Amino acid sequence: MLNVVIFGPPGSGKGTQSENIIKKYNLAHISTGDLLRAEISGHTQLGTIAKSFIDKGELVPDETIIGMIDNKIESLVGNEGVIFDGFPRTVEQAKALEELLAEYNTKVSVMVNLEVPREELIDRLLKRGETSGRSDDNLETIEKRISVYESQTKPVIDFYKAKKVHKSIKGVGSIDEIFGSITEVLDSVK
């Protein structure tokens, strides 16, 4: 089983590359951002809570996110493997994922960290904001998301370095070039 964590700051290409990865490797895909946006458009209680954090560029609380993954994990594990996109975003979430996967006798095979400079992240997200309709794709919220990434999410890199499953790759260039680097990493751990 190939369990992949696709990791990086907001706008690094996690969602974009996940689409390519699931097609080539036939993995189940779970994006916490997509799940939260579906809850928001469904006007659920979880969606109302999530919206209040997302609109400010803050992380949704760990217990909400971990509960959401817990509800999905059974339908995800098995078969070829899973790609976790936008999760874990805190060390607490990374520990929870490890425990959840252990219940199915499996673990994270590799964490792929997409490295992209801050200016490029801002440019991409502002560009997406012109058409996405996403409430968090405006300059003020983008800057907040990047600073939240630096303080709360970046420590997850050291968590996976300690587990010896971390790989950083350059996330700048064409989508195909970056996908080429990702496939080299995934083929080496398969």
Ligand code: B4P
């Ligand atoms: P996400 O939906 O995960 O949003 P994101 O970090 O901005 O990543 P996304 O996948 O959308 O962008 P991508 O890099 O693919 O999360 C949104 C919010 O939900 C968070 O801020 C948080 O509040 C909450 N949330 C989600 N998960 C959570 C968790 N686990 N814990 C707590 N809170 C959580 O792409 C960005 C843009 O770049 C795209 O427009 C794309 O077209 C473009 N792009 C991609 N690759 C490119 C390339 N090579 N060159 C040029 N442009 C490129």
